[in-house]
Amino acid sequence: MFALDPLFSGNFDTTVLLIVLGKVVIAFALLLVSVLFMIWFERKLHADMSNRLGPNRAGPFGILQTLADGIKFFFKEDLLPDRADRRVFILAPFLSLVPAFLVFSVIPLGGVFTAEKQGIVTIFGRETYLQLADPPIGVLLILACSSIAVYGVMLAGWSSGSKYPLLGSVRASAQMVSYEAALGLSVIAVVMLAGSLSTHDMVLVQAGEGFGGILPRWNLIAAGVVPFVIFVIAGTAELNRPPFDLVEAEQELVGGFHTEYSSIRFALFFLAEFMNTVTMSAIIVTLFLGGPAGPTFFGPALMWGPIWFTSKLFIFLFMFVWLRATLPRFRYDQLMDLGWKVLIPVSLGWMLLLATLNVAGDAGWNTFVVAAAAVLIGLLAYLMLVGAIATSARRREQAELEGSIR
Amino acid sequence: MNLLEGLTPELVVFVLAGAVCIVGALGVVLNANPVHAALSLVATLFGVAVLFLAQEANFLAAVQIIVYAGAIVVLFLFVLMLLGVDRAEDLSIDALGRGQRVAAGIVGLGILALPLLALASTGGEATGARPPTTAPNAIDKTTPDINQLGESLFTTYLLAFELTSVLLVIAVVGAVVLARKVKRADYVEDPLVPTVSEAPR
Incomplete structure (x- = not known):
């Protein structure tokens, strides 16, 4: 289970260097193109869902609209507020853009995931994976990048020297730090199944014949559906997308953290936001839906990896737009309640349950008895949590009452 | 060259x-x-x-x-x-008085001197090179470092690990208690401040 990219097992020569450079360029270009597409897709789909036309002027179906907007951003005046902290103000957009790029480097984009091929493809006579990098800490790199992304939002709001951006960034940092915990806890379930942190190994365990020969062997099913649901909810909150877009709640905060930004600096934030949407979908696909693994039908097997990956990716891109078009925004206390009182306890409990079953399987205990005991203990813990929350709420009410009488 | x-x-x-x-x-x-x-x-x-x-x-x-x-x-x-x-x-x-900066400087230099002394006493130099795999307690290169770390944390050093986590929980609970105590201080009767019932309506 310690498979490095076979590209680096031989000697390192010009061919290897060129392959790596090619991968970098392709991953970079692919992400940018998918962002261009995603912005158009979101506007068009959102328009359809709210019975409007959406962009329809630039190019067929308005597909060039994003390009036109991008060019416009370049030629706008770049404002730097008087009270802004100049250095941090300039730095912040890049801090949110770079992590968005980095995450994409560990996503497997293709490959032949059969028992003998193990996801290896041959390019120019060299065996390699179809992903830019496969570090042994792949999943942790994703979590690290999502925790670094907080800085961009936070510092943008602070350095603007204005109150609405500051409020937006304080909201953002609280929200992202709270939901990171749930995100990490739900990832542990997947890591336990794969026995590895490498994203390539994640896809590998999900490839092949699944349950009963009909269902795929995805982590979505193998981990129970709970970690998947929690990951999607927490991921949406990490992205600051509706219904968790309190960071840029227009009715309350003008534009949120990027109110003072204009021109290309604003475009960088915009780009980072959509890039994060695409990479978050790619992460969900990789961790829970088997990434590029899937059956091959006709033609070269190499072709099917990217096809499966893209079609799975589309489901989640659609879902994110759908959520935005459908759901109203959360209130701030609801957001914190959902994060701390529901998502974190549930994901923690589920992780413990999966770990218990794992140990029981290794020790050869009766799975049913162990599961029943674990669920019972979990229920007890849940009741204690509910009791604690109810008690604290009652005490707070009482204290307020006493305070008002005195 | x-x-x-x-x-x-x-x-x-x-x-x-x-x-x-x-x-x-x-x-x-x-x-x-x-x-x-x-x-x-x-x-x-x-x-x-x-x-x-x-x-x-x-x-x-x-x-x-x-x-x-x-x-x-x-x-x-x-x-x-x-x-x-x-x-x-x-x-x-100088917020903490005149001698504070001097004392801080001396302590800082002392802390810096410790690793420098340790480095000098072993006769080594800092090169950033990886340790040789033949060293007596070298890490095993065939398994990822996270597996080795997890194994030693949950077998050899389990007690220390658990004690550390208990310590952290105590710290969190302590922080919560301290933070709440500040709020309670509001209720201390201050003879100079009229309470709600005494205040003119």
């Missing part, structure tokens, strides 16, 4: 990451604005993470970023912004 002779990739990475660490550390101390100081701290943490990576401690590098840069410094910044103490301070005022 003589200059480039000892220039291994490890040394280059070591020097660059070390420079980032030191510049960041100086920034933490010398920046007048607390937010800039916190950002310099992030630079130092990244430098340390790169040094960990160069020693093939992948997991430690990731944790360094996730926990320190991603959680702790974010918390610092959060508190700075929430309390509104994010404006530049005049560093020429």
Whole structure:
């Protein structure tokens, strides 16, 4: 289970260097193109869902609209507020853009995931994976990048020297730090199944014949559906997308953290936001839906990896737009309640349950008895949590009452 | 050519990451604005993470970023912004009295002298090179470092690990209790302040 990219097992020569450079360029270009597409897709789909036309002027179906907007951003005046902290103000957009790029480097984009091929493809006579990098800490790199992304939002709001951006960034940092915990806890379930942190190994365990020969062997099913649901909810909150877009709640905060930004600096934030949407979908696909693994039908097997990956990716891109078009925004206390009182306890409990079953399987205990005991203990813990929350709420009410009488 | 002779990739990475660490550390101390100081701290943490990576401690590098840069410094910044103490301070005022800076300088130099002495006594030099695999307690290169770390944490050092986690829980509970106590202090009767019932309606 310690498979490095076979590209680096031989000697390192010009061919290897060129392959790596090619991968970098392709991953970079692919992400940018998918962002261009995603912005158009979101506007068009959102328009359809709210019975409007959406962009329809630039190019067929308005597909060039994003390009036109991008060019416009370049030629706008770049404002730097008087009270802004100049250095941090300039730095912040890049801090949110770079992590968005980095995450994409560990996503497997293709490959032949059969028992003998193990996801290896041959390019120019060299065996390699179809992903830019496969570090042994792949999943942790994703979590690290999502925790670094907080800085961009936070510092943008602070350095603007204005109150609405500051409020937006304080909201953002609280929200992202709270939901990171749930995100990490739900990832542990997947890591336990794969026995590895490498994203390539994640896809590998999900490839092949699944349950009963009909269902795929995805982590979505193998981990129970709970970690998947929690990951999607927490991921949406990490992205600051509706219904968790309190960071840029227009009715309350003008534009949120990027109110003072204009021109290309604003475009960088915009780009980072959509890039994060695409990479978050790619992460969900990789961790829970088997990434590029899937059956091959006709033609070269190499072709099917990217096809499966893209079609799975589309489901989640659609879902994110759908959520935005459908759901109203959360209130701030609801957001914190959902994060701390529901998502974190549930994901923690589920992780413990999966770990218990794992140990029981290794020790050869009766799975049913162990599961029943674990669920019972979990229920007890849940009741204690509910009791604690109810008690604290009652005490707070009482204290307020006493305070008002005195 | 003589200059480039000892220039291994490890040394280059070591020097660059070390420079980032030191510049960041100086920034933490010398920046007048607390937010800039916190950002310099992030630079130092990244430098340390790169040094960990160069020693093939992948997991430690990731944790360094996730926990320190991603959680702790974010918390610092959060508190700075929430309390509104994010404006530049005049560093020429010695807040804790005259001798404080001198004492701090002496203690800092003493702490710096310790590792330098240790380095000198072993006759070694800092090169950033990886330890030889033939060393008596060298790490096993065939399994990932995270597996080895997990195994020693949950077998050999289990007691220490659990005790540390209990200590952290105690610290959290203590922090909550202390924070609540401040609120209770509001209820202390102050003869000078009229209570609600006494106040004129």
